[in-house]
Amino acid sequence: MFQGHGDDGYLFNQPLKADFSTNVWEGGSPAGLKDYVFSQWDKVHRYPEVLAESLTKKIAANYDFDEDNVLVTNGSTESIYLIAQAFKTSRSAIVIPAFAEYEDACRMHDHELSFLHWDEFKEGNLPKDGLLFICNPNNPTGAVITDLELYVKKYKELLFIVDEAFIEFTLSITSIIGLTQKYDNVVVMRSMTKAYAVPGLRLGYIIAHPALIQRFKALKLPWSVNVLALEAGHFIFEHSKNIQLPIRQMLQDKEGFMAALAGMPILIHPGHTHFFLAELTAGTAAELKLFLLEKFSLLIRDASNFRGLSPQFVRIATLSAVKNNLLINALSEWKRIV
Incomplete structure (x- = not known):
């Protein structure tokens, strides 16, 4: 779409x-980000890091994870399409209403699709296996699931693809990134552009079990994260304690x-x-x-x-x-x- x-x-x-x-x-990018990114302009004369290695290291250290748990992407949209491609022809369920890119990416890669209404998910009527895409907090409703771990633990053969693009915009739940260290059936997608008002830079990341990250990485195009987006990511993580919505x-x-x-x-x-x-x-x-x-x-x-x-x-x-x-x-x- x-x-x-x-x-x-x-x-x-x-x-x-x-x-x-x-x-x-709507408040704009963090104070100092624009000046910092512009000060890095000369770096555009060389290719960026192939897989955004330095930012990967910084994100992993922020969460006290291994670097093998992290993949930096060109926004959440690249994350979605990488995941769909990595599980080409799989069975996938999408919790609706939902961002259309989940469906578009799955159709592009020949997934067998089904759709699960938000209320059905809350009632526990989940597929036994395959992939399940859910945005939490949800776009477009702003609804949240507060007890995702219960589902992750119960449906061990189901791979939960959790989009946390709007996690900074709620007080009702916190990130489930920590669950990726306990379970191998959780993939968390994060955006670095919505809360920091730089969607035009295209920057995000995936957190998951190393075997899953390696599967996604094998399909990733080199240099997909441009050097200015990469520098913006460094700035945001270095100043994260002072950047609060x-x-x-x-x-x-x-x-x-x-x-x-x-x-x-x-x-x-x-x-x-x-x-x-x-x-x-x-x-x-x-x-x-x-x-x-x-x-x-x-x-x-x-x-x-x-x-x-x-x-x-x-x-x-x-x-x-x-x-x-x-x-x-x-x-x-x-x-x-x-």
Whole structure:
């Protein structure tokens, strides 16, 4: 799915006043990151490390793991496609609604696919073997699974592919990266771009048992992580203790934002992240998206292309109070015409 993601404002020939479609941290990149990365510009005159070895070492040391447990990637999307390729023609289940790249990557590599609704997963109705892709916290709903280890321990023949791209945006759960040291049926994908607001750099990593990492590494293209992304990764890990999202304030702001939307023609689905899913009670997501773009230069995420969701679903990220009010006022206008 090359089109249909959030943050697709570049497709529209107009400046945006606010982008509610992306779930990247709106506060911008960490202080000092831009200057540091630009100071490393001369390194682009040489090839980057073949497998981002120095950053691999730094990430492993951060978690007190062996380097064999880590694979640095060109964002979570490369991680997803590497995993799908490594298990070509396998049986895979995807917990839905979910990021479309899981399905696209599995179809590209001839997986036998099935789909498991979030509620079915929570009830324990899991496949006995194969692969299972789950995003926790979930995109687009913001829902969380708090007891994943129970499932990992019970379904030993099932390989859990856990996407933690939004783990920094919740207080309801913590990372399960530590489980990769106890179980060989857990793969954790992490993104380094959403919480640090540098999605254009493309940077992420996989944590898993060494045998799995070796399997993924055997398929990885050389130099897939460019030198500036690599340097950004070094900066982020070296300053990680000083780079903390104001998550409590973000979640508090979200509650106020949702409360202000209560009188609008939308049904808000509660979640545990700064973004949330909303279901229109009049009109479609595509119609609302176009209306907001043309009349107010605001962008929301049409969530109708998430498997399991209807054309009435949108995903909205919480931004600043000023920007949130722009959307509240625009939806008041939408309410009058639908």
